[in-house]
Amino acid sequence: MNKDFDFKNIGKETPYSTPEGFFDQITQQTLNEAKRREQRIFSIRKRYWFAAASLTGVAALIVFGLFTNLDKSLFNKNINTDTLFSMSVVTQPLSAKTDSSVSTESGVTKDAFKGDKNEIDKLLSTMSDDEIKLLADMSSNDVFFNQVQQ
Amino acid sequence: MNKYKEKIYWHIRRIVVSHQDAQDVLQETFINVYRHIEKFEEKSKIYTWLYRIATNESIRHLNSKKIDATSYEEVSQTLVNSLKETSVEDGDSILVKFQEALLTLPEKQKLVFNLRYYDELSYEHISKVLDSSVNALKTNYHLASEKVKKYMINN
Numbered sequence: 001m002n003k004d005f006d007f008k009n010i011g012k013e014t015p016y017s018t019p020e021g022f023f024d025q026i027t028q029q030t031l032n033e034a035k036r037r038e039q040r041i042f043s044i045r046k047r048y049w050f051a052a053a054s055l056t057g058v059a060a061l062i063v064f065g066l067f068t069n070l071d072k073s074l075f076n077k078n079i080n081t082d083t084l085f086s087m088s089v090v091t092q093p094l095s096a097k098t099d100s101s102v103s104t105e106s107g108v109t110k111d112a113f114k115g116d117k118n119e120i121d122k123l124l125s126t127m128s129d130d131e132i133k134l135l136a137d138m139s140s141n142d143v144f145f146n147q148v149q150q
Numbered sequence: 151m152n153k154y155k156e157k158i159y160w161h162i163r164r165i166v167v168s169h170q171d172a173q174d175v176l177q178e179t180f181i182n183v184y185r186h187i188e189k190f191e192e193k194s195k196i197y198t199w200l201y202r203i204a205t206n207e208s209i210r211h212l213n214s215k216k217i218d219a220t221s222y223e224e225v226s227q228t229l230v231n232s233l234k235e236t237s238v239e240d241g242d243s244i245l246v247k248f249q250e251a252l253l254t255l256p257e258k259q260k261l262v263f264n265l266r267y268y269d270e271l272s273y274e275h276i277s278k279v280l281d282s283s284v285n286a287l288k289t290n291y292h293l294a295s296e297k298v299k300k301y302m303i304n305n
Contacts, residue, residue, distance in 0.1 A: 017169075
């Protein structure tokens, strides 16, 4: 057993060897391999772009088809809604059309009071003078009612 | 490639042992170099960069083999068996034993020892190859040398 091992006895040598002419061929082999991979990548990219272009085309056709049909259906729908609207105008009561004419902050329309005038007159005719006086007093003290009147 | 192929091949061979594996890793290294040559920064020398890629590719190759093995020791044993198979014809037993000693080292120590002892790279260059501090590399080299000596005396 060598008790004083010295690295100099080994040197830089290794027990490995290479096949004959290996270093002469490896450069060309590597270049060929690189070229082969490049072509493979190119072919994969080409396939990818073809697939992407096909999908885009199909998607464009679908979108085009959808819009064309949508336009047609919207056109039909417009006719129907127009017809319905004209019918509704004819059949709608006059009071309903005046609902949007004037609105107050409280959401109560002054026209609504006018529409109910006959009913108020009827109600007042059934009341005695004292009751009407009491109602007039109450209305003059009613904050909400006064606000509407202003 | 012609200028560095032999040095890089032997560096890889000492890590992966088998010629076929070393050839594959060498090809992979140079293909990577061609592919990423524009990323090469002039501040490091080209051979430092080459060693770095070759080392990383070799480790990646060994790690892909590690999937079948359960431990680093098992991988080392596989490499030692491969060494015995490939160098049986040459028959220089002391050289085989020396390589056996290197293959039983932990990965970092093995890499530092190979780059310093065989390739004679400076610690500054090795630190760029392995992303490690000079002091850590010196320690690893010292430990590796001691272990190799011990192995050579005891086996």
